[in-house]
Amino acid sequence: MSYQPKDAFYRKAKKEGYRSRAAYKLMELARRFRLIKPGDRVVDLGAAPGGWLQVAVELAGPKGKVVGIDLQPIAPVAANVATMQGDATSAEWQAKIKEALGAPADAVLSDLAPHLSGIRDADIARSIELARMAHRIARELLRPGGGFLVKTFAADELREYFDELKMDFQNVERSRPEATRKGSSEIYFAARGFKGRSA
Numbered sequence: 001m002s003y004q005p006k007d008a009f010y011r012k013a014k015k016e017g018y019r020s021r022a023a024y025k026l027m028e029l030a031r032r033f034r035l036i037k038p039g040d041r042v043v044d045l046g047a048a049p050g051g052w053l054q055v056a057v058e059l060a061g062p063k064g065k066v067v068g069i070d071l072q073p074i075a076p077v078a079a080n081v082a083t084m085q086g087d088a089t090s091a092e093w094q095a096k097i098k099e100a101l102g103a104p105a106d107a108v109l110s111d112l113a114p115h116l117s118g119i120r121d122a123d124i125a126r127s128i129e130l131a132r133m134a135h136r137i138a139r140e141l142l143r144p145g146g147g148f149l150v151k152t153f154a155a156d157e158l159r160e161y162f163d164e165l166k167m168d169f170q171n172v173e174r175s176r177p178e179a180t181r182k183g184s185s186e187i188y189f190a191a192r193g194f195k196g197r198s199a
């Protein structure tokens with residue numbers, strides 16, 4: 001388990017066999033925005049220790065395919081979940097994700113988070129940078145009509161980021177799931193209806 005302190009969601013995750021309390025955020029967001037259906041191909045960026053992967057494969061079912069990547073190692077999840085240890089922002093790893101998927105993705109998820117330095121402005125800037133990179137990766141991997149879920153931290157630039165997403169997706173909403181820690185400034189954007197790369 002990767003999160004401290006041991007709050008209610010932490011205990012629930014431990015009891016129910018999820019690898020992270022973050023699993024409950026994806027459960028809520030995926031349900032609310034209907035992001036993953038049975039049979040879907042899903043990419044999870046920043047996937048360790050694997051809580052989101054567990055939820056994604058539950059929703060995609062045995063006919064789905066899930067590919068997760070993280071800088072940290074990820075223990076095996078299920079037969080139809082491929083995991084990779086690498087830098088999601090590098091072209092080399094993006095090519096490997098594409099290969100593992102075998103076809104364009106129905107959904108790209110990003111819970112990517114920077115290693116926090118404690119310097120607030122630097123951490124926020126890095127978080128927005130990762131969210132922009134995740135958006136670029138989603139553009140490369142998604143099929144037209146596909147969905148994108150991305151985490152970022154509250155920042156002045158969020159309006160701009162929202163507008164960037166709107167250029168590529170029919171519908172963009174922001175959300176703060178219940179499992180988000182009190183006092184956390186993290187925010188999720190759910191973008192649906194990818195317009196395609198020529199948009």
Ligand SMILES: C[S@@+](CC[C@H](N)C(=O)[O-])C[C@H]1O[C@@H](n2cnc3c(N)ncnc32)[C@H](O)[C@@H]1O
Pocket residue numbers: 019020022023045046047048049050051052053069070071072086087088089111112113114115
């Ligand atoms: C909040 S955690 C993800 C938790 C995960 N969603 C779960 O439910 O288990 C964020 C992850 O992003 C990863 N990360 C940050 N930068 C990355 C990068 N460039 N490439 C791949 N993973 C990265 C970190 O190693 C960290 O494990």
